[in-house]
Amino acid sequence: MANNDNPLIKALPPAVDYLSYLTILEYNLTLEQLPLLHDILQDTTLTANIGWDLVHLLLPLLPESQSCLQDVARLGNPREVILKVTELLEALNAPDGNTVEDDEENEDQLEGRDSQERPDEEDASLPVPGHVGDSTAREGPSRVSQFIALLDMLVILHPRIKTKYPSRFLSTSLQAVLPAFATLALDTDAIDAVLRLINTLAGTKRPRLPPRSSSTQVPTRAVQLPPAAPDPEATEESLAPGETALKEKLLQSFLTFVAEGYMSSLPVDDDTPALSWSTRLLEQLYPEKNIPGKRTIRKAFEEIEALHRRDSTIGQMLALTRDLNLALGDLRRALNESDTLANDESDELPTSASEVPLSRPGCLYLLCASYASAVLFDAPSKESPETKNATFFSLLSDFLGPPSSSTLGSESLALIDSLLFFGHYTLQSNDLRSFLERPENDPAFTQTLQYFSIISAITPSAALRYVAHLLTSKILHAHPNDLMRLSFIKDTLQHCPYENLKASAVGWLKDEILTANPPGAPNTPNNSSTEETKEKTIPSIFATPTCIATLAPHLFLSPAKMDKDEFYAHEGFFLAALNLYYLLLTKEGLNEKLDLPGAGVQLEGSGADDGWLSLLDKGLRNFEDRGPGEERGTVENGMHMNLLEGMIAMCKDKET
Numbered sequence: 001m002a003n004n005d006n007p008l009i010k011a012l013p014p015a016v017d018y019l020s021y022l023t024i025l026e027y028n029l030t031l032e033q034l035p036l037l038h039d040i041l042q043d044t045t046l047t048a049n050i051g052w053d054l055v056h057l058l059l060p061l062l063p064e065s066q067s068c069l070q071d072v073a074r075l076g077n078p079r080e081v082i083l084k085v086t087e088l089l090e091a092l093n094a095p096d097g098n099t100v101e102d103d104e105e106n107e108d109q110l111e112g113r114d115s116q117e118r119p120d121e122e123d124a125s126l127p128v129p130g131h132v133g134d135s136t137a138r139e140g141p142s143r144v145s146q147f148i149a150l151l152d153m154l155v156i157l158h159p160r161i162k163t164k165y166p167s168r169f170l171s172t173s174l175q176a177v178l179p180a181f182a183t184l185a186l187d188t189d190a191i192d193a194v195l196r197l198i199n200t201l202a203g204t205k206r207p208r209l210p211p212r213s214s215s216t217q218v219p220t221r222a223v224q225l226p227p228a229a230p231d232p233e234a235t236e237e238s239l240a241p242g243e244t245a246l247k248e249k250l251l252q253s254f255l256t257f258v259a260e261g262y263m264s265s266l267p268v269d270d271d272t273p274a275l276s277w278s279t280r281l282l283e284q285l286y287p288e289k290n291i292p293g294k295r296t297i298r299k300a301f302e303e304i305e306a307l308h309r310r311d312s313t314i315g316q317m318l319a320l321t322r323d324l325n326l327a328l329g330d331l332r333r334a335l336n337e338s339d340t341l342a343n344d345e346s347d348e349l350p351t352s353a354s355e356v357p358l359s360r361p362g363c364l365y366l367l368c369a370s371y372a373s374a375v376l377f378d379a380p381s382k383e384s385p386e387t388k389n390a391t392f393f394s395l396l397s398d399f400l401g402p403p404s405s406s407t408l409g410s411e412s413l414a415l416i417d418s419l420l421f422f423g424h425y426t427l428q429s430n431d432l433r434s435f436l437e438r439p440e441n442d443p444a445f446t447q448t449l450q451y452f453s454i455i456s457a458i459t460p461s462a463a464l465r466y467v468a469h470l471l472t473s474k475i476l477h478a479h480p481n482d483l484m485r486l487s488f489i490k491d492t493l494q495h496c497p498y499e500n501l502k503a504s505a506v507g508w509l510k511d512e513i514l515t516a517n518p519p520g521a522p523n524t525p526n527n528s529s530t531e532e533t534k535e536k537t538i539p540s541i542f543a544t545p546t547c548i549a550t551l552a553p554h555l556f557l558s559p560a561k562m563d564k565d566e567f568y569a570h571e572g573f574f575l576a577a578l579n580l581y582y583l584l585l586t587k588e589g590l591n592e593k594l595d596l597p598g599a600g601v602q603l604e605g606s607g608a609d610d611g612w613l614s615l616l617d618k619g620l621r622n623f624e625d626r627g628p629g630e631e632r633g634t635v636e637n638g639m640h641m642n643l644l645e646g647m648i649a650m651c652k653d654k655e656t
Contacts (some may be wrong), residue, residue: 051076063269559619
């Protein structure tokens with residue numbers, strides 16, 4: 001060992017008592033003394049008595065103090081050290097980023113005592129003195145480094161505790177980890193540390209992945225640590241009944257909350273929200289819609305390291321669900337349960353597995369991860385189509401609230417992406433049509449369309465707006481009852497406050513008309529005398545004049561009573577309506593079959609001077625944002641005005 005004149009050697013117990021030795025350590029511990037302290041801490045008796053009170057002294061000296069912290073975790077009293085680690089984890093999540101000791105000094109300062117100025121929250125690190133009692137300081141370790149070091153201690157500490165109720169220690173420490181992790185969830189090293197903790201506590205024998213290059217100051221453990229000391233307070237009592245199940249449920253719950261925190265924190269890079277499961281699924285289902293020469297989102301997740309890491313991380317979480325016996329059925333049941341347990345703010349520790357909640361968003365993310373692994377990466381899946389349908393149509397209101405909610409569409413993009421993926425995944429089920437055929441499912445059908453249509457109009461991600469629009473269209477057209485489909489289109493045109501969504505409704509109508517009137521279809525229904533034949537030949541309502549007659553008042557709007565701003569707001573809708581109108585005029589037989597004049601739509605060639613096109617043209621010229629010889633006011637309005645002019649001219653040409 002080092003020089004006997006060193007105060008850390010001279011004062012070793014029994015020369016002084018343990019409390020006095022801790023005081024000497026606090027005032028003499030420097031970075032240069034850490035190798036000596038490491039040697040001193042190999043004394044199991046000494047470390048068992050002082051280790052718990054060294055953690056807060058060693059944490060600011062990272063990364064050099066890493067080996068000493070591991071000594072404390074291996075040889076200190078595990079019950080006392082766990083409580084100290086838990087305390088420091090809670091301090092990491094304090095609003096000002098201070099440690100518990102900092103908080104005590106702040107209280108002293110309020111009482112008039114002198115106190116060293118604390119760093120700003122943005123610093124996100126602790127000041128590290130030259131030695132703990134000195135006034136000189138260097139920049140301290142980041143919060144990520146401290147977080148990882150504390151979690152690595154928990155990896156060592158928890159298996160050491162031998163007691164009748166180990167779940168009490170586990171529950172307390174896991175609850176301290178989650179708030180700290182929530183602020184660090186984007187850091188690769190932090191998420192790796194959390195998954196390593198779960199992996200170890202689950203007793204998994206799965207080999208660890210090769211370590212990634214670390215951005216923190218805490219070195220990755222590359223060698224096997226010496227064996228840990230036994231629990232000095234160990235009892236010979238066996239585990240209490242239910243402890244094994246409770247421990248497993250605590251880890252399951254922790255994993256789901258970690259998944260929620262990780263997914264919710266993912267940024268949007270080049271419009272790739274979270275895992276972009278829904279977009280990647282569309283690329284696979286409809287490859288013809290991919291833009292030639294443009295890199296697909298699926299390819300981006302393969303080639304861009306930051307995106308690929310997201311897949312890797314959620315894949316590790318999915319593997320842990322199997323290690324923790326967290327089956328798909330458990331995840332689905334948690335989705336359908338109330339939030340009573342999750343919202344319980346009682347400070348009492350759970351005494352049974354049934355008292356431990358799972359994170360419902362976390363369960364959704366893990367369930368979607370399982371489905372995505374099956375459909376995107378060909379992993380095996382045992383999920384039945386009917387189960388998917390029932391789960392999907394029942395969970396939307398739980399996650400999104402009522403369709404009339406003012407916050408709908410502003411949820412985290414990870415949640416919206418997962419729900420859209422779940423929807424498209426469900427839509428591939430052969431059982432979906434039979435599910436929709438049941439009248440008792442009509443409310444779920446209508447509500448689902450309301451959710452996704454609003455998301456398609458207002459969610460900030462362009463990629464997710466497109467996915468939501470396509471999903472709304474697919475679900476709408478999948479319903480076997482044409483009256484239900486017409487009713488939803490009418491309701492959207494009549495009551496929806498979003499003009500871009502009304503334009504989408506015009507597109508749905510156009511698709512329905514084209515489907516109901518294929519090339520070569522007769523202009524009039526076949527009036528057969530047999531009931532069976534009649535049932536087979538009853539035309540779709542979209543192939544009859546009733547369709548246009550019902551929707552005309554909401555389709556062919558007059559701009560006569562609109563002001564300038566209102567007219568501009570309707571430009572996209574007017575373009576969609578003109579596009580439909582042009583189709584009705586040019587597709588053979590549609591004008592006569594759907595009876596535009598009979599629906600009150602005046603054609604220009606009918607002699608009327610108030611035809612819809614004339615009214616629209618007058619409105620266009622009244623609201624042009626320019627004077628004689630001037631250019632149009634804005635680029636966007638100018639483009640729309642030019643398109644409107646062109647479409648009106650084309651439609652007039654076909655009317656006459």
